Amino acid sequence: xxxxxxxxxxxxxGGPTGVINQSLVGVIEEVSEQACIKDLYGAxxxxxxxxxxxxxxxxxxxxxxxxxxxxxxxxxxxxTRDKPDQEYCSRIFEVFKKHDIRYFFYIGGNDSxxxxxxxxxxxxxxxxxxxxxxxxxxxxxxxxxxxHSPGYGSAATFVALAVLGDDLDNRAIPGIKIDxxxxxxxxxxxxxxxxxxxxxxxxxxxxxxxxxSVSMDQFCEDVGATFDKYGRCLVVASEGxxxxxxxxxxxxxxENLDVDAHHNLQLSGTGxxxxxxxxxxxTRLEIGRVRADTFGYLQRSFPGLISPVDAQEARYCGRxxxxxxxxxxxxxxVGMQRFGKGDRYRVETFLTTLASVSGGTKExxxxxxxxxxxxxxxxxxxxxxxxVAPLLEVAYIE
Amino acid sequence: xxxxxxxxxxxxxGGPTGVINQSLVGVIEEVSEQACIKDLYGAxxxxxxxxxxxxxxxxxxxxxxxxxxxxxxxxxxxxTRDKPDQEYCSRIFEVFKKHDIRYFFYIGGNDSxxxxxxxxxxxxxxxxxxxxxxxxxxxxxxxxxxxHSPGYGSAATFVALAVLGDDLDNRAIPGIKIDxxxxxxxxxxxxxxxxxxxxxxxxxxxxxxxxxSVSMDQFCEDVGATFDKYGRCLVVASEGxxxxxxxxxxxxxxENLDVDAHHNLQLSGTGxxxxxxxxxxxTRLEIGRVRADTFGYLQRSFPGLISPVDAQEARYCGRxxxxxxxxxxxxxxVGMQRFGKGDRYRVETFLTTLASVSGGTKExxxxxxxxxxxxxxxxxxxxxxxxVAPLLEVAYIE
Numbered sequence: 001x002x003x004x005x006x007x008x009x010x011x012x013x014g015g016p017t018g019v020i021n022q023s024l025v026g027v028i029e030e031v032s033e034q035a036c037i038k039d040l041y042g043a044x045x046x047x048x049x050x051x052x053x054x055x056x057x058x059x060x061x062x063x064x065x066x067x068x069x070x071x072x073x074x075x076x077x078x079x080t081r082d083k084p085d086q087e088y089c090s091r092i093f094e095v096f097k098k099h100d101i102r103y104f105f106y107i108g109g110n111d112s113x114x115x116x117x118x119x120x121x122x123x124x125x126x127x128x129x130x131x132x133x134x135x136x137x138x139x140x141x142x143x144x145x146x147x148h149s150p151g152y153g154s155a156a157t158f159v160a161l162a163v164l165g166d167d168l169d170n171r172a173i174p175g176i177k178i179d180x181x182x183x184x185x186x187x188x189x190x191x192x193x194x195x196x197x198x199x200x201x202x203x204x205x206x207x208x209x210x211x212x213s214v215s216m217d218q219f220c221e222d223v224g225a226t227f228d229k230y231g232r233c234l235v236v237a238s239e240g241x242x243x244x245x246x247x248x249x250x251x252x253x254x255e256n257l258d259v260d261a262h263h264n265l266q267l268s269g270t271g272x273x274x275x276x277x278x279x280x281x282x283t284r285l286e287i288g289r290v291r292a293d294t295f296g297y298l299q300r301s302f303p304g305l306i307s308p309v310d311a312q313e314a315r316y317c318g319r320x321x322x323x324x325x326x327x328x329x330x331x332x333x334v335g336m337q338r339f340g341k342g343d344r345y346r347v348e349t350f351l352t353t354l355a356s357v358s359g360g361t362k363e364x365x366x367x368x369x370x371x372x373x374x375x376x377x378x379x380x381x382x383x384x385x386x387x388v389a390p391l392l393e394v395a396y397i398e
Numbered sequence: 399x400x401x402x403x404x405x406x407x408x409x410x411x412g413g414p415t416g417v418i419n420q421s422l423v424g425v426i427e428e429v430s431e432q433a434c435i436k437d438l439y440g441a442x443x444x445x446x447x448x449x450x451x452x453x454x455x456x457x458x459x460x461x462x463x464x465x466x467x468x469x470x471x472x473x474x475x476x477x478t479r480d481k482p483d484q485e486y487c488s489r490i491f492e493v494f495k496k497h498d499i500r501y502f503f504y505i506g507g508n509d510s511x512x513x514x515x516x517x518x519x520x521x522x523x524x525x526x527x528x529x530x531x532x533x534x535x536x537x538x539x540x541x542x543x544x545x546h547s548p549g550y551g552s553a554a555t556f557v558a559l560a561v562l563g564d565d566l567d568n569r570a571i572p573g574i575k576i577d578x579x580x581x582x583x584x585x586x587x588x589x590x591x592x593x594x595x596x597x598x599x600x601x602x603x604x605x606x607x608x609x610x611s612v613s614m615d616q617f618c619e620d621v622g623a624t625f626d627k628y629g630r631c632l633v634v635a636s637e638g639x640x641x642x643x644x645x646x647x648x649x650x651x652x653e654n655l656d657v658d659a660h661h662n663l664q665l666s667g668t669g670x671x672x673x674x675x676x677x678x679x680x681t682r683l684e685i686g687r688v689r690a691d692t693f694g695y696l697q698r699s700f701p702g703l704i705s706p707v708d709a710q711e712a713r714y715c716g717r718x719x720x721x722x723x724x725x726x727x728x729x730x731x732v733g734m735q736r737f738g739k740g741d742r743y744r745v746e747t748f749l750t751t752l753a754s755v756s757g758g759t760k761e762x763x764x765x766x767x768x769x770x771x772x773x774x775x776x777x778x779x780x781x782x783x784x785x786v787a788p789l790l791e792v793a794y795i796e
Contacts, residue, residue: 012570015571016567016570042795044796045570056795056796058795068791068793072793073563073792074563074566074567074569074570077795078570080571161700165471165472165699165700165701166696168414168470168701169471169472169695171472172414172473172476172477173413173473173478173479177695272670275670291695293692293694294691295696296691297564297567297575297689298560298691298693301563301566302559302560302563303559303562303563303566303789303790305702305703391701392470392701392702394469394470394471394701395463395466395474396470397440397442397467397475398454
């Protein structure tokens, strides 16, 4: 059997990251090395661009443009929140046939892997030769199979630096500060805040992740005890933090607010969660200075705060998707396996099935959460340190 | 009359900035050059450290430590929110006499200038020879007399970068995004967001500052018109944004929320403002994807995002305060005057009276606000560009 020859489509999907364009440029670079792929179409806004046949010709981009795109955060092709069903995927498949698309590279999270999976099944069922490869991407780091996901290291760098700065701020003007970090179901990003603690007494003093529930009573008790000990307290909590009944606090926040019917307000956002926790702590502990911030969207697209390792790995995963596609495999998701610790850290990629990645998401191992459920264990530092940019050394006067 | 000889105190006050420690190191360096000053005491947590006699010996710091401290954001000596009255200043003055303090350097905003002013008056009235110098600091850039304040350029760099990244994010997944920036009374920091707009169609599309009131109707109309034109809209608004009746929106937000009496909630924070604006726009314009973020404390102490010019000028102001103190002047606040434009930009310091700086704050000139009151004029770019770090070049695919 000869090698499959035809055109290719690459698309980006889901929430932007700092390095999703590294993966895109990796795909573009490797496509130019593989003779079996003729033209590479860039789908604008992921699958929605495919079904609308909104494509960009990526072959005209200069080396300089590619370098700029790679360094630019957020999806350069545009992204989409569409979650294609069978019907939607049939339309994708029709467009592929029309343009003789034989290679499909989709950069995204587990929903994107699922889209790729459905399209792949459709092709197999109708006997249309198509190769479908998923390139992992998520700041949440919750993809199955891979050791970690491109995008996580840069977002984790942002969180660690933000918390480091905020701890210095809280040290200068002592009080209670609560920071809300992204990650509705997975605590990886929140856990990275532990890197900001340099020595005993430094913040963050408390970290809460969605994988371990906590009651409001316990939360306030933890904060109060820390404040009594250090005269201040820096708390980092995931937006997905749950009460002991399993209900996320964001939901309880909304329920705790009587809403003006005329204005139809529903303050269930994370901004409201920050304010709610702040007011609750202030009221219960009777402490004057309590503040809360929600890091929000800055976590995923902040220009210039990129982890070099993350950028490199994202590029590598993009290249390897194309490389695998030129081999005997017809479909799969690129995963990373880790070898070595500390300075000897390195990754190698492997190919796993689309189904295994699209089927669910990963949570933070319980071994990374301390017994009290209010901090992250040292073993997590070993896991996360190689993935983030080196933190700045800081100093203050005592 | 011979030169006044004795010990010195340096302190930091008010909200931390990215470069307030540059000014501290500038003071320490220049003190070592001036023979008239014997020991330099670092007051921990500003005036509160003075009255409690909590001092740190700054002469023991190594060159390496000084370099680290200078690069560390947030007040290395600790800061304070105390606003000393006459009685409080008398206690400061007593401590000064006890330790033969003859030089007082206070790094802070206009409240700090006021503290310095009162202490200086007390010394004059009792015939105690004391030299009192204020070093400007504020991310709000609202100090009188000086062209701009150390601390502003770095915070403005953070805001411009954050908005640049957020615009790329909003471009990838189009919708309405509202970003709330610090600055209750002055719009300088919010106005810096205009740097993120590179060309027509890029965000931010709308900018609102406290110096120009806007009704909720007008706000929603602006947002709707932009969304109709571009299919998306990035709004940057100051936390101090006011309605046409002059009442800040944060206050209206609180009033619009019925509060659960049992929990005693008062969601008047800026997180609630972001959520409130988001829900209002969503409801009135019937647009699905509306998000809002509050940049919060990250704006003032983010490690590594420092404007080199700001760092240099902060150091320079610290040094010059000591330099002036060794001359004939007995008191004053260091100001910066700007010369030249673009590449020829440079500053020189001057000395102004403590009273003239402590007396009030500065607002954004109306000439920097467009006629519609929803964006910033090009002349502001000329003002702010030399003060911030160069923005990253970015690229995307159309």
